[in-house]
Amino acid sequence: MEVFQLLLSGISQGCVYGLIALGFVLIYKATEMVNFAQGELMMAGAFVAFTLVNLVGLPFLLGFVLTLLVMAAFGMALERGLLRPMIGEPPFAVLMLTIGLGFVLRAVAGAIWGNEPRALDVPFAGEVLAVGGVVLGYENLVAIAGTALLCLALWGFFRYSRIGVAMQAVSQNQLAAYYSGVPVKRVTSLVWGISAAISATAGILVAPIALIDPSMGLVGIKAFAAAIVGGFGSLPGAIVGGLIIGVAEQFVGLYLPPGLGEVSAFVILLAMLFARPQGIFASLQRKKV
Amino acid sequence: MRFVLTTRYGQDADLFRHNGQRFWYALLAVLALAAPWFLTAFYIGELALVFIWAIAGIGLMLLVGYTGLVSLGHAAFLAIGAYSHTVFLSYGVPFLLSVPLAVLVAAFVGALVGIPALRMTGIYLAVATLAFERIVAYGVEHWDAVTGGLRGRRVPQPEFFDVPLIDDRVFYYVCLGVLAAGLLAAANLLRSATGRAFVAVRDSEISAESMGVNLARAKTTAFAVSAGFTGLAGALLAHKIGYLSPDAFTVQTSIQLLLLVVVGGLGSLHGVVFGALFVGFLPQAIALARDVLPGSVGQIPGLELGVFGAILVLFLIFEPLGIYGRWLKIRAWVEQFPLYRKATHKRQKSYLRTERVH
Numbered sequence: 001m002e003v004f005q006l007l008l009s010g011i012s013q014g015c016v017y018g019l020i021a022l023g024f025v026l027i028y029k030a031t032e033m034v035n036f037a038q039g040e041l042m043m044a045g046a047f048v049a050f051t052l053v054n055l056v057g058l059p060f061l062l063g064f065v066l067t068l069l070v071m072a073a074f075g076m077a078l079e080r081g082l083l084r085p086m087i088g089e090p091p092f093a094v095l096m097l098t099i100g101l102g103f104v105l106r107a108v109a110g111a112i113w114g115n116e117p118r119a120l121d122v123p124f125a126g127e128v129l130a131v132g133g134v135v136l137g138y139e140n141l142v143a144i145a146g147t148a149l150l151c152l153a154l155w156g157f158f159r160y161s162r163i164g165v166a167m168q169a170v171s172q173n174q175l176a177a178y179y180s181g182v183p184v185k186r187v188t189s190l191v192w193g194i195s196a197a198i199s200a201t202a203g204i205l206v207a208p209i210a211l212i213d214p215s216m217g218l219v220g221i222k223a224f225a226a227a228i229v230g231g232f233g234s235l236p237g238a239i240v241g242g243l244i245i246g247v248a249e250q251f252v253g254l255y256l257p258p259g260l261g262e263v264s265a266f267v268i269l270l271a272m273l274f275a276r277p278q279g280i281f282a283s284l285q286r287k288k289v
Numbered sequence: 290m291r292f293v294l295t296t297r298y299g300q301d302a303d304l305f306r307h308n309g310q311r312f313w314y315a316l317l318a319v320l321a322l323a324a325p326w327f328l329t330a331f332y333i334g335e336l337a338l339v340f341i342w343a344i345a346g347i348g349l350m351l352l353v354g355y356t357g358l359v360s361l362g363h364a365a366f367l368a369i370g371a372y373s374h375t376v377f378l379s380y381g382v383p384f385l386l387s388v389p390l391a392v393l394v395a396a397f398v399g400a401l402v403g404i405p406a407l408r409m410t411g412i413y414l415a416v417a418t419l420a421f422e423r424i425v426a427y428g429v430e431h432w433d434a435v436t437g438g439l440r441g442r443r444v445p446q447p448e449f450f451d452v453p454l455i456d457d458r459v460f461y462y463v464c465l466g467v468l469a470a471g472l473l474a475a476a477n478l479l480r481s482a483t484g485r486a487f488v489a490v491r492d493s494e495i496s497a498e499s500m501g502v503n504l505a506r507a508k509t510t511a512f513a514v515s516a517g518f519t520g521l522a523g524a525l526l527a528h529k530i531g532y533l534s535p536d537a538f539t540v541q542t543s544i545q546l547l548l549l550v551v552v553g554g555l556g557s558l559h560g561v562v563f564g565a566l567f568v569g570f571l572p573q574a575i576a577l578a579r580d581v582l583p584g585s586v587g588q589i590p591g592l593e594l595g596v597f598g599a600i601l602v603l604f605l606i607f608e609p610l611g612i613y614g615r616w617l618k619i620r621a622w623v624e625q626f627p628l629y630r631k632a633t634h635k636r637q638k639s640y641l642r643t644e645r646v647h
Contacts, residue, residue: 082606085606086605086606091411091412092357095412095415096605099547099598100548100599100600100605102598103595103597104598104599104602106594107594107596111595221419224416225416228413232412257431259430260427263427266420266421266423266424270405270421273408273409277408277409277413
């Protein structure tokens with residue numbers, strides 16, 4: 001039974017990694033930029049939700065939806081203000097820019113909300129579901145269900161909606177999409193908005209499991225490992241990579257010497273890069289002559 | 290604008306292009322040598338730290354600025370240099386032998402990291418080095434026998450002729466000497482075939498390979514040399530901080546090193562020194578600013594990192610060539626004074642350079 005419980009908490013943690021990884025991959029696919037501040041966007045989302053729900057006192061669902069809107073707008077503003085001037089610069093410059101952005105966001109969050117860990121008021125906090133000797137925390141179940149729902153919604157969005165198809169076009173070939181009349185700049189902005197909203201969802205889902213504090217965005221590094229393990233540029237790969245890393249972390253943490261759980265994500269990442277650098281679901285290839 | 294008429298082949302190979310440069314560098318050397326005699330002990334110590342940053346910066350600059358390989362894990366090489374130097378010293382190895390040994394250890398590990406790096410480019414490499422750094426950090430925390438674990442480890446401080454190495458002025462001159470030697474070595478390396486191969490790899494791997502550059506060898510060499518320089522800085526840093534513990538070498542240190550090379554100016558050794566001065570003195574400036582600013586702003590936790598990040602963002606957007614690039618522009622403006630045209634340094638409109646296959 002212990003195994004089952006570990007598996008469940010691993011999966012719920014993995015879902016959070018997967019969601020942040022999804023944010024990375026979305027932005028990468030659409031713009032070939034790597035947003036290292038994705039974890040910080042998650043942190044910002046969690047804090048916005050904390051403000052709306054705990055401090056303003058809105059009902060949880062309303063606060064949740066408002067958070068998504070606020071963060072989507074924030075993501076679009078970031079794209080417009082900071083990332084658009086960087087088009088055509090080497091990828092390294094964009095990487096450094098988002099790393100710097102992450103530091104700024106962390107400092108700003110520390111200045112506004114302080115550095116003490118906070119707890120988000122959620123209606124399902126602390127409740128458990130006992131099935132045949134296995135105790136399941138509601139917050140874990142909600143994280144898993146939320147991720148599944150979000151993935152389904154995203155799949156539908158990219159498959160059936162006009163703007164979703166336009167995003168696919170942009171990710172396949174910007175120039176060709178532009179010539180066919182896709183407003184590439186607006187679509188790119190929107191991708192950033194969606195990506196920020198997904199990260200905010202991850203933040204709200206993880207808030208009942210772990211507390212909110214300005215440095216919670218550091219899990220972004222692990223999510224990044226998840227994105228690469230899954231195959232950078234593959235949306236299902238991001239979720240699968242997140243699950244692998246989340247579950248592995250729980251089991252390594254229990255059965256192997258203390259502290260190894262923390263680095264297991266990186267060991268898996270390096271092993272993956274040695275064995276199969278393109279990830280599980282390879283979708284990108286290197287340019288060759 | 291000074292035009293140098295080339296009349297001897299030796300001029301092309303010379304380190305300095307004309308006597309004006311010789312004069313200014315000599316003046317700088319005299320100033321640096323005289324500095325300990327008119328500065329307070331505090332600033333001598335800070336300058337020594339700046340020199341150590343600069344030595345590590347040479348390493349990262351060779352890798353990022355000249356070979357185009359991004360490393361987010363250079364703090365690991367700093368740690369490897371510092372710990373192996375400390376271990377050698379405590380086994381009784383003399384200082385002058387222990388430093389080169391530490392450099393060799395760091396360079397060896399760097400070459401090992403460089404081999405898998407051959408298969409990765411750009412972002413993959415950056416993240417792989419980050420993962421490597423985390424794993425080294427884990428090793429530093431848990432390999433008690435060598436590193437002392439979380440409790441840390443005291444660094445033995447050797448003496449020369451009854452003068453302790455850590456004496457302000459002695460240590461200042463040691464760091465200055467190592468930095469000068471390092472800069473000279475790097476400048477010479479960059480003028481050699483190996484250095485030119487680095488630059489070719491940075492600008493285009495495909496054309497470098499077509500021109501006969503051995504990619505595998507160039508990249509591995511770049512990693513080894515870079516790690517060696519950073520390990521050297523680590524060995525000196527160990528004496529500076531006196532007590533090694535895991536929190537001296539974190540991701541933040543790696544990012545600070547990257548900040549150093551970006552703010553200084555990618556692809557120039559001058560940039561290393563500018564960047565080191567910047568990274569070394571920024572904490573002082575922030576500490577001073579804290580006193581001036583109204584209480585609530587000055588007390589923000591993590592203010593320093595936020596300022597670091599903001600400066601990084603501003604430089605990347607407005608001056609991607611860093612302080613050295615800005616200096617070149619100012620110099621061009623002065624030299625051409627009434628005739629300077631605004632469009633000289635205008636950045637061209639550029640488009641997304643895709644790395645994908647369609």
